[in-house]
Amino acid sequence: MNAALEEFRRTKNEKTLRVAEFLVNYAEAHAVLLRTNTHRLLLHHGGKPPPGPGYEYFNTRKLPCSFNTATVWRVYKHAAEKLGGRAVNLSDFKRVWQRFLPQISSEEPVDLCFWCHHLAQLPDDMRGDALLTHLDLMNAEKSLYQETNARCGRTCEESRLSLAPSFPASRNITMSYSFDFAQQLHYPSEPQQPGPLYFLIPRKCLLFGVCCGGMPKQVSYLIDEGMMTAPWEPTTHQINYLHHFFLNYGVGETRVDLCTSEENKNHGLLEYFAWRTMHGLHQQVELHFRPAGHDASGPDALFGLVKQAFRRTRVQTLADIAGVVRDSTPQKQLNIPQLVGEEDGTILVEAYNWHERLCRYFRVFPHFDRYRHFSFDARRPGVVTAKAHCHAEPFEFQLLCSPDVQPPAGGFSVQDPPGLSVCRQRYLFEKVREFCSEEAKDITCPPPVTWAYPPVGRCAHDVRRDTLWRTKPH
Template identity: 55%
Template sequence: MHYSFDFAQQVDYPSDPMQTGPIYFLTPRKCGLFGVCCEGMPQQVNYLTDEGMSSSKGSSAVINYMHQFFTNYGVGETRVDLNCDNCSGQNKNKFVLWYCAWRTMHMLYHSLDLHFLITGHTKFAPDWCFGLIKQRFRKTRVNTLSEMAGVVKKSTVTGVNIPQLVGLEDGMVLVESYGWQPHLTPYFRPLPQFKRYQHFSFDALEPAVVAKERSVRTRFQLLHNADILPPIDGLPVQAPPGLDKSRQTYIFEKIR
């Protein structure tokens, strides 16, 4: 199966297409948007993240969303192709690479190929789905996170966009966040000159990565010790950061 994933620019709510008054100069509640598109269907699962559920759009968030997607929305595939852009803070970093290796080492997939799109050519399927969501959002009054999920669901008549709430405004967690970085770091080592490569291949039969630069292939052992694999369970669960006191006061006094 072929999947593509990316972050979209966050949206703010409450939002009203008829209102351009004082709220224009304020900072409403933020909602992050991360999409994983299954290009064979096509359908895209869109993760709606309240600002109290996640404090960043880094590699930890990417891995958590992809892990939840594979667990709950996978179609039973054994061979996977992943496409994403070259943003080093989110996708193109050692932690995402280690997570792909972790999945194949534990036979969750027979093989996995990770492709980073060439700079300047990063418009792909998730951008199409995000465009449909933003188009609907600009025409709809949105006051809550659940109403934002309704915008995602109604953005297409064929059901291409599927909403998935990461958590609710009251702090209830719907998508668990795990400490992938401390879980993987003791077992893996970084790939030298990582950013020069665009294509990476992983196979369940060997704990190595094959990195490809144009037609030149490089094989590299990612594990410190090939006989010791990182455990498949025991992942530390991380509580959401929540909103600090000043942000809660601002939303209450200025937005509510």
């Protein structure tokens, strides 16, 4: 930073120097420490700035994504006018920023680690040791994740495994998986998007991915909005798709290591994996929740490839989205599409209300938010071993209300999808249908099953799902 200011003093006038001083001070006050290579530089050099050219890189400042150039310029202009000075215009402000202070920039919108964000607000003399301790711990957990994937990769190569239906716990191997949701896609969609479509709400498709760390390949579940339960319950959907994955794409492993973001943390997953181990579907299960900002895993990369392919492809139906997922890696076929259901209501992945059926047999895990690592063993039904982090002391807890009473292995009732409400059907038919191709109009935006008007207070784009998909006209 000081070197940049010295260059200003040699080459620029006082007004430009004031811009540089403002940017440096503003970054010092508002910069957020994110998951960047700066962390690795800190760890490598014992918490001190590295010597030589790396010093400028170490001084990289990342402003929150809401602090764009125009926003910072307005703050600068207001401050300059308040002091009685004259502010430079926006174009000159951008030019000074980009030429002399490129190490200050706005970060792209990402999930922040709470502790990284919290430690960034501490004074410099208090931040160093706490930050290094936190990053050491995150690096240790990341190393464990990478080592597990490497071992599973060797297993897959030696055994020539593939994602296909296998009998549960039929191979004495360990396999790692990671799973997560992605942002929803809207269709119809065009590479050259018609302007009016930006102001409408096209049909929605949500993505849920389960990635095998040993291959690596991912099954991407495509969830049409008519297949989403009402109200939306991510827990139920996670368990349904994981259960379908193990039935239809599992490799028959006896031990499974699962990793996901801490945002997906819920009691339902504990109940489900306790149920799987006590009925012999897996002998051991390790479940890891990585904190936001440190949870980069397989699904993120493959979802990114899907998004890139989606932007340059004409998409009219769910089948087109499945084609985009498949063609996102045309040579290696790393992305496998799996439709949850079709637009006409045909069910391809059955849904069960797991939590409602299992919660009567299990207790709530105490202080659930304090722990991130959970393990289950078939030799100890219902017992979960939890750790706050990979080096912490384990804590054991019996999830079953009564160890002698276990939930049944089957008999779960299938849930019918709610389908699109009449209001949503009418909205798609009246507003979005004209943007569909002729062959896709009756698939993506068909005529509504009834023209009954909604109750008072409802609007055409209301997507509350209180009407069954197969509602018949009166």
